[in-house]
Amino acid sequence: NAGVTQTPKFQVLKTGQSMTLQCAQDMNHNSMYWYRQDPGMGLRLIYYSASEGTTDKGEVPNGYNVSRLNKREFSLRLESAAPSQTSVYFCASRSSGSSTKQYFGPGTRLTVT
Amino acid sequence: AQKITQTQPGMFVQEKEAVTLDCTYDTSDPSYGLFWYKQPSSGEMIFLIYQGSYDQQNATEGRYSLNFQKARKSANLVISASQLGDSAMYFCAMSADTGFQKLVFGTGTRLLVSP
Numbered sequence: 001n002a003g004v005t006q007t008p009k010f011q012v013l014k015t016g017q018s019m020t021l022q023c024a025q026d027m028n029h030n031s032m033y034w035y036r037q038d039p040g041m042g043l044r045l046i047y048y049s050a051s052e053g054t055t056d057k058g059e060v061p062n063g064y065n066v067s068r069l070n071k072r073e074f075s076l077r078l079e080s081a082a083p084s085q086t087s088v089y090f091c092a093s094r095s096s097g098s099s100t101k102q103y104f105g106p107g108t109r110l111t112v113t
Numbered sequence: 114a115q116k117i118t119q120t121q122p123g124m125f126v127q128e129k130e131a132v133t134l135d136c137t138y139d140t141s142d143p144s145y146g147l148f149w150y151k152q153p154s155s156g157e158m159i160f161l162i163y164q165g166s167y168d169q170q171n172a173t174e175g176r177y178s179l180n181f182q183k184a185r186k187s188a189n190l191v192i193s194a195s196q197l198g199d200s201a202m203y204f205c206a207m208s209a210d211t212g213f214q215k216l217v218f219g220t221g222t223r224l225l226v227s228p
Contacts, residue, residue: 021213031214042117042204042218045156050214058215090158099167100213104158 003028004105006091012111013081021076021108023091028049029103033058033067036087037107043090049074051096064084081112115140116210117219123222126195133180134190134222136205146208147188148216149179164188165216171181195226 007022011065021043022078025032030051035058046056049068063085065077074093078085116139119133126132138147149161164172164179166181167183180189188207209215 031213032215042220043216044214044218049213050212056214059217084147088156092158094213097128100148100163100208101160102216103160104150107156 003027004091004093006089006105006108008108009106011108012038012113013078014113015082017081018077018079019081020078021089021091021110022073023050023075023105024073025093025103026072027093027095027103029058031094033092033094034076035063035080035090035092036060036085037090038087046076046089047090047092076101080092081110084113086110086112114144115207115217117205117207117217118217119205120223121125121222122220124222126192126224126226128197128228129194131191131193132195134192134203134205134209134224135192136188136219138186138188138205138207140186140209141208147179147181148206148208149177149188149190150204150206151199151201152204152216152221153198155189158204160199161174192224197226197228200224200226 004025034046040108046065052071091105094102145166147164149158157158162174178191204221205219
């Protein structure tokens with residue numbers, strides 16, 4: 001099992017460019033999440049998907065869109081990147097029911113110049 | 114709104130000693146979960162331990178234990194017999210909804226284990 005995978009690992013964008021961060025999990029988990037981590041701060045939830053076909057806003061959704069393509073894949077799109085979106089982005093997944101543990105991907109380091 | 118506070122930006126401990134990383138939380142929900150994650154320099158987030166608000170006993174996972182004091186709203190992580198590989202950032206987090214879909218993280222504590 002690969003667990004949670006993310007692509008790309010690194011990305012540099014110019015202000016105003018768009019891009020999509022990809023995330024996939026092979027653990028048959030229902031819930032998936034996108035977080036960002038800024039220097040000196042903990043992770044902050046951007047969007048989550050409790051199950052295939054549903055998405056909800058987290059703490060910091062502005063400037064982002066998400067798509068739950070199927071049970072395995074959850075993508076994060078930046079339509080018009082801004083320097084404030086320079087961050088490390090983590091995808092995570094979790095099984096439903098009584099399970100509490102979120103499994104994290106390796107992260108994507110994004111720089112917007 | 115839920116909030117996690119980690120007041121120790123950095124901690125130092127010698128190998129084989131125990132160390133306590135502090136975490137206090139704020140919530141008005143009667144049901145919640147508390148988590149600790151480890152982030153080594155390689156960047157990945159590694160789940161360590163979980164404590165439910167209704168759990169009667171403190172959670173333990175190997176060398177990790179969670180000192181849960183509900184009345185004080187604290188959930189400190191205790192690492193026994195520290196190892197060099199324990200050097201990392203440690204984040205305390207709590208669930209912000211009953212479905213455990215939303216986690217709120219603290220700002221983290223950097224632990225350095227010296228030989």
